[in-house]
Every structure is written in structure tokens, then in C-alpha cells.
Amino acid sequence: MIVVIGGGPAGRYAALRLGHAGREVLLVERGSIGGQCLNYGCMMVCALNDAARHLEECRRFAGAGIMHGEQMVDFSALLAGMEGVQGRIRGVLDRETSGSGVTIRYGSQAHLEGRRVFIDDEEVEAEAVVVATGSSPLIPDIPGTGLDGVHTAHTLPQMAALPGDLVIAGGGIQAAEFAYIFSRLGCSVTVLARSGFLHHLDPRLRRIALKELEGVEIREHAPLTGISGTSRVTGARFGGDRPGEIGADTVLLAAGLVPNSRMVDGVEKGADGRIIVNDRMETSVKSVYAAGDVTGGPYLTPVARLQGVVAAENILGIERRYHPEGVPQSIALRTHLAFCADGETEGLELSIPGPAGPGTFWSVPSGDTGMAKILVGREDGRLGGVWAASPGAGIIATYLADAIRHRRTVFELDGLLEVHPIPDGVHGLIGYAASHLREQQK
Structure with a gap:
């Protein structure tokens, strides 16, 4: 057995x-x-x-x-x-x-x-x-984590009511996703990030994330140092260069696993x-x-x-090994922000705003149609990274992550026919990159 x-x-x-x-x-x-x-x-x-x-x-x-x-x-x-x-x-x-x-x-x-x-x-x-x-x-070793009104993702389903003033401790993907959710459900949301907020994210995607989190107060380099209250949460204390305390009826710990x-x-x-x-x-x-x-x-x-x-x-006796490179990830806000890269930082970088399509047509007036970006090797045309913000960005990143892992080039991917309409600009960038590199190599 x-x-x-x-x-x-x-x-x-x-x-x-x-x-x-x-x-x-x-x-x-x-x-x-x-x-x-x-x-x-x-x-x-x-x-x-x-x-x-x-x-x-x-x-x-x-x-x-x-x-x-x-x-x-x-x-x-x-x-x-x-x-x-x-x-x-x-x-x-x-x-x-x-x-x-x-x-x-x-x-x-x-x-x-x-x-x-x-x-x-x-x-x-x-x-x-x-x-x-x-x-x-991850439960930080600070006073007050046992108070009524302190939650993690594991206890969130037991929330008795929608918070009024919510503090989210964390600066990563989980904190960003919950900040979007609760702010749009009507809560006043403050995020306390120990270091930078989404600081590992591509700058273009981060700008989109911050725009989609409009209305959320984000305090960077402000680690949660304590939770106030006797039996129930009344506030959250934070450190950093400008320490202080803010009132809250709920604290959500989203600082990792x-x-x-x-x-x-x-x-x-x-x-x-x-x-x-x-x-x-x-x-x-x-x-x-x-x-x-x-x-x-x-x-x-x-x-x-x-x-x-x-x-x-x-x-079972079948030789198989796990190779962790080329893992795609995404953040679910109003749109999906998805990305995958092989670690290379040098190459031809191309980006465009996202096109109109399902889920983005009515975003055209405000200019919130997302974006598409790729990184391509200048000599060999190898796809080294993809970043996308669109309703279907996770799907795009899934398949292009496989292309990155298998070291495929934009020349091989050129001619890709998309389902139309689609709110994705990555396929167009691939074709443009292939044409550009052919012109440069002539």
C-alpha cells in the first residue's frame, strides 16, 4: 500500500x-x-x-x-x-x-x-x-493576532459581516487581490506592506494594478507591529519611517504562507x-x-x-524530474495581470496597450484596456518573457510559458491566428517582433 x-x-x-x-x-x-x-x-x-x-x-x-x-x-x-x-x-x-x-x-x-x-x-x-x-x-509574531476580527484566508469564510474599516497586512499578490475584492464590495481598505507593494512585479503591470486599486490606501514600508483592542479589533499599529496607528474593525493577515x-x-x-x-x-x-x-x-x-x-x-519506476523554470503566474483584479519570464533581462522589449474586445470594449473611453509586453532575443528571436493585462491574460501566459520553456522563437510563433475579437495584444507583438528582426537581419 x-x-x-x-x-x-x-x-x-x-x-x-x-x-x-x-x-x-x-x-x-x-x-x-x-x-x-x-x-x-x-x-x-x-x-x-x-x-x-x-x-x-x-x-x-x-x-x-x-x-x-x-x-x-x-x-x-x-x-x-x-x-x-x-x-x-x-x-x-x-x-x-x-x-x-x-x-x-x-x-x-x-x-x-x-x-x-x-x-x-x-x-x-x-x-x-x-x-x-x-x-x-503566516501569522506574524505580534500582539493582538488572537483578537476577534483578525482573519486569514482560512478564516475569512467565517466573517460575520462585511468589514467597515479593513486593514490588510501584506504587500504581495494575495494582499492585492483581497484589497481589490473588499474595496469593490464597499469596505474602506488600507494595505500595510512590510516593504514595497508588488515590488517584484513588472513596472507596467504594477502601474495597472495600482490604478485598478484606486480608492485603496497603500502604505509601503509600514510593517504591521500590533493589533489593538481588548476582545475585538479596534485598530492596527505599524512601524517604518513614519509609524502610527489606524482604526479598523477587521484585520486580514495576507503576508504569505x-x-x-x-x-x-x-x-x-x-x-x-x-x-x-x-x-x-x-x-x-x-x-x-x-x-x-x-x-x-x-x-x-x-x-x-x-x-x-x-x-x-x-x-511507479518511471523516471521523471521536476524542472521549475518558466512558471506562469497571475493576479486577479478587475482584469487579470499575468506574467512569465525565463530570467533574462536583455533583449528586444516591445509593449502596446491592450485592444478592445470582450471585457474591454467599455474600457476604451477611460484607456483601461490593459497592456501586452514581450521580451525577445535580438539575435535568435527567442521568446524570453510575456506580460499581459487583459480579461484572458492567464490563458495567454499559460501557453506562452510553454513556448518560453521550450525556447521557441517569434519566427516559429509568427503567423499565429487568434480567435477574433480577443482582448489580447501579445499575438500581434509576436508577429511584429518577427518582422522587425527579419528586417534587422537582412
Whole structure:
């Protein structure tokens, strides 16, 4: 029997691959199948962002004189509806996983001591183990984190009401996405970023993000140092060059994730708790594998899924290795901001505003149609990076990330025929770059 600990993307994909191969698999999940992605991450952001974006579009149409009447959101109904859809997805995942021959054991706690596996304190025999226990929200070591009104993404679904004055601690993608959502739902939102806000983002995409977060107060280099209140939150204190305190009834901690490996002993770990693995997802203990967030960042669902499959195939005796380069990412605001690059900084850089199309037609008057940018090798035409802001930017980045990984050139991609109309300018830039380089090389 093979034991998989954790039913999130990494564990479930490992279990599916092993089950389809005819192996006896026990998947141990102490909570709900789907892991962080379905229950507290990607799908929750999708649900809330859809509502926030709908409200913003209604206001846009009202400003154009096309729609009349104020649109309001019932926050409790929104959370209840979200949970209902998540429940349906959980049912699908359960049936899909069980249908592959995997036995799922819910509500149990697994513990690993080297090669020894314990489930609810009972030792079980396993020929191999896949640890896929995910990650947990980073809780800063500051006063007040236990007060009523302090939330993470894991407790957000239990919010009793829509916050009035919300402070979000964090300066990355998660903080930006929640800032957009809650500001458009009607909250007064302040972001406290420990360093720069979205400082790793391409400058053009960052400018778009800041414009789409209009109305959100963003304080950079202002780390959260404490949360005020007796039983419930009344404010948030911050440090930096200009320390101070602001009033708030809710604080949302969105300062990152940490590997959830406290139930695993006897394997090599990093200082942050991540389980150290090689490119076959093997740990320091023979026949013990680890995959997904528990191995450290990037904390991304597609990465976790792939790592789970790599671990499973090596257990099956199929040589496969995980190569982390060329991973696309996105930020969900009013539009999607997506990007992927191979790390090169030199080359021909081309960018244009996004064209009108589905989701951007009514943005033309305000000039908010997004953007497209590519980085191309001047000598060989190799695509080295893509950055896009559009309703479908994530799809564009997905396929062009594959082109980046396989070192494809704009000459090979030239002649790409898009579905029209499409609010994406990347395909046009690729054709232009190919023509430009041919002219230069003549």
C-alpha cells in the first residue's frame, strides 16, 4: 500500500496517478478534499472576485448612463453561495479520486517518523509515502493576532459581516487581490506592506494594478507591529519611517504562507519547515516523497499538481524530474495581470496597450484596456518573457510559458491566428517582433 498524506492538489494528483496505475493507495485527509486551492485560495478568490468585478462593471455602466440603480451585495449570502459551490466541487473531486481506486480516509491525522507512518496513532505498513500536507498562513509574531476580527484566508469564510474599516497586512499578490475584492464590495481598505507593494512585479503591470486599486490606501514600508483592542479589533499599529496607528474593525493577515510540516519528523527540513526534496521529489528518507507547498514556494496549484505526478511516477519506476523554470503566474483584479519570464533581462522589449474586445470594449473611453509586453532575443528571436493585462491574460501566459520553456522563437510563433475579437495584444507583438528582426537581419 502507498500512503498519501494530504488531499490538496499535490496529494490528490499523486493518488490519482497511482490509482490509475492499479496500485493500492490510501489518501489521508484530516479536513476537506481540494486543499488550500479549493477551500481557502484560488476558488475563494474566484468567487469573491466575480462578485466584486460585477459590482464595478455595474458602476461603470451606470457612469456611462447605460444602467440605473445602485447594486448592493449581501455578504452573508455571498459566503453561503460560495460554500455551496465549493461543496459541489468537493463532491466531484471525491468521486473522481475514489473512482480511480483510491481509498480516502477523512478526519484522520497522519504522522510520519522517518519511514514509519502513523494514522491516528496507529502504525500502518506502507511501501512508499507521499507527504503533501500543504501550507498554512503566516501569522506574524505580534500582539493582538488572537483578537476577534483578525482573519486569514482560512478564516475569512467565517466573517460575520462585511468589514467597515479593513486593514490588510501584506504587500504581495494575495494582499492585492483581497484589497481589490473588499474595496469593490464597499469596505474602506488600507494595505500595510512590510516593504514595497508588488515590488517584484513588472513596472507596467504594477502601474495597472495600482490604478485598478484606486480608492485603496497603500502604505509601503509600514510593517504591521500590533493589533489593538481588548476582545475585538479596534485598530492596527505599524512601524517604518513614519509609524502610527489606524482604526479598523477587521484585520486580514495576507503576508504569505509557511510549509505545514509539523506532523513530519525524521526527514531533512529547511529553516522555514519546508521538506527538502530533489528533482524526483524524494526526501532524505528512502521511499518517502514530498510534493506541493510543504516543499516550499512557489505556492502555486499547478506546481503542486505537477510535483505530485512526478512523485507518483518515480514511485511507479518511471523516471521523471521536476524542472521549475518558466512558471506562469497571475493576479486577479478587475482584469487579470499575468506574467512569465525565463530570467533574462536583455533583449528586444516591445509593449502596446491592450485592444478592445470582450471585457474591454467599455474600457476604451477611460484607456483601461490593459497592456501586452514581450521580451525577445535580438539575435535568435527567442521568446524570453510575456506580460499581459487583459480579461484572458492567464490563458495567454499559460501557453506562452510553454513556448518560453521550450525556447521557441517569434519566427516559429509568427503567423499565429487568434480567435477574433480577443482582448489580447501579445499575438500581434509576436508577429511584429518577427518582422522587425527579419528586417534587422537582412
